Amino acid sequence: MARQLLAICGLALLSPAALAEELKSPNGQLTLNFDLQAGGVPTYRLTYKGRDVIKASKLGLELKGTTSLQSGFAQTDKQTRSFDETWQPVWGEAKTIRNHYNELAVTLTQAETQRTIRVRFRVFDDGLGFRYEFPRQPKLDYFTIKEERTQFALAGDHKAFWLPGDYDTQEYSTVTSKLSEVRGKMKAAVTPNASQTTFSPTGLQTPLMLKSQDGLYINIHEAALIDYSCMHLDLDDKNMVLESHLTPDAVGDKGLIQTPANSPWRTVIVSDKAGDILLSKLVLNLNEPTKFKDVSWIKPVKYVGVWWEMITGKSTWSYTNMDNIKLDSVDYQKVKPNGTHAANTAHVKEYIDFAAQHGFDAVLVEGWNTGWEDWFGKHKDYVFDFVTPYPDFDVAELSRYAATKGVKIIMHHETSGSVRNYERHLDEAFQFMNKYGYNAVKTGYVGDIVPLGHHHYDQWVNNHYQYVLEKAADYKIMVNGHEAVRPTGLARTYPNLIGNEAARGTEYESFGGNNADHTTILPFTRLIGGPMDYTPGIFQTKVSAYNPQNTSFVHSTLARQLALYVTMYSPLQMAADLPETYNKHLDAFQFIKDVAVDWDDTKVLEAEPGDYITYARKAKGKSSWFVGSTCDENGRTSKIDLSFLEPGKKYVATIYADSKGAHYQYNPQAYQIRKLNVTSKTKLTQLCAPGGGYAISLIEAGR
Structure with a gap:
């Protein structure tokens, strides 16, 4: 049952000394500061455990043919509230999702034009969402956006997992580099596509995954994109400031807005644990509840x-x-x-x-x-x-x-x-x-x-x-x-x-191949906004077996193809290979048959973007769990414990893993299957070959 705690405070025109506002997350670890700088320029700042996530950054929009909404503001109202509810998705990675935040809505009035906008901030335990709201008003009824000028001023030259900014495709390989290296790597990153329009030598896509030198994981994206242009990010690589860059229409306009209206939410997810980024439901929580009364057909x-x-x-x-x-x-x-x-x-x-x-x-x-x-x-x-x-x-x-x-x-x-x-x-x-x-x-x-x-x-x-x-x-x-x-x-x-x-899927394995670290990055980037139809399950990794003229190969071991059903979440999962190939590997195919596509619970057991991810998920309405692990081209030894299992119960673990000597390029079909009895006290050590991984089904004994 939803619980709402409301504390609303309406103010008249505030004095300059009272303009600074502070809002903390429910657990107190994140702090949002809003302020008006000289000239009435709205800014915000975000810290996590006292460390800068986003330094003081400007807010506002540049309008076409009229005074822009970037400066000259006075704060004329504010409202605060706390909100806490638990809701059930129609399908998803968890049976229930908690939506818990503190909110600050600041109303700003531009003296020159008498126009009013509202900036609404929501601070969750795992990050920040904010958006622009345009109330119905005589002085601002219809306008054209020339550019949105939202900034994300970063605290350093972070490690970034990035795609070239493009108005028409996200089907690029992710580049891992420092932000200062983006400009030098951009030309090579822009590979051919059926439709593509890049816009800047430092333009980037969202979701953008970052890692600071002091170990903060930061993800920047947007939520609830409706009747608005998709946001990209343009990097000022001298000052490490990202600024929103909207996709233009056929005449170059970035948005046609009629009030009342809202922008999408701009989102910043942050933690000192990589797994927290993967488990965040912030983007979902910033969307409205389902519009459908009857969902039985979904x-x-x-x-x-x-x-x-x-x-x-x-x-x-x-x-x-x-x-x-x-x-x-x-x-x-x-x-x-x-x-x-x-x-x-x-x-x-x-x-x-x-x-x-x-x-x-x-x-x-x-x-x-x-x-x-x-x-x-x-x-x-x-x-x-x-x-x-x-x-x-x-x-x-x-x-x-x-x-x-x-x-x-x-x-x-x-x-x-x-x-x-x-x-x-x-x-x-x-x-x-x-x-x-x-x-x-x-x-x-x-x-x-x-x-x-x-x-x-x-x-x-x-x-x-x-x-x-x-x-x-x-x-x-x-x-x-x-x-x-x-x-x-x-x-x-x-x-x-x-x-x-909306990303490079398995089809690109036939067009030259995805990088071996591809599926260790996508859950931190593309999947932040929702599930991907990645089409896994390719057992015949040499494409020439089907078409002698095609020399491409799948950059994955067979065992990792099984793991993707757990690590690449989707309620829509394809067994993408040909039936005749599956008939040759029915022992491994059994995992694809068994694995669920809807979940009651999800745990991240290990994670580091670009290196490895290990998930455990509990099947919807059942006691069974499934584990999947994927790693990069270096391979690794995975060490996990099964403490997520229900204490006191015994499970049969069927482990589908890379064999010794397996390699995504040289020996991809080398796999082994073994069974053992386990409990919540069991700890496992498992080899992941280069470009490999493993999958485990955990079925309650006697079921």
């Missing part, structure tokens, strides 16, 4: 799919090899198929049979609909209609067949970046899904946004993603968004958002 999903074989080049999305054609001139009933089209009725039935045999919920099918020959890189407004299948894909028959097996089919909508075209077809496409029993869709936005000039992360396109999400809810459809904006905790409010990509 369910976590474990799935297989017709996908990896196309990613590797073994098969194709296209029905024909007729490139550079104009689709309205093609009669698919008369053209010759290419013989490599994967989304055909007989082949999809094989996936459905495999899913049913092993207890999976669903099968994703990509390349089922017409249009794949005529879209990539062409910037066409109208390519896909999302309802017309290729001749070899029998929608009605597959729907019937899947139903007899107790398996769902996951729809795939590649929009080709044409957001207007997708919206014009959306109702018909969702009605089509309802008709044939599809309850989840994977959306895609590969390539540049059409209309040209817009970006994947600008306000207008973010509003499109939100429109799709809310429209899907009208049809009781779950959404897994790829190439969309990175998540900001909106899945609390709209829990039908069960998956996002």
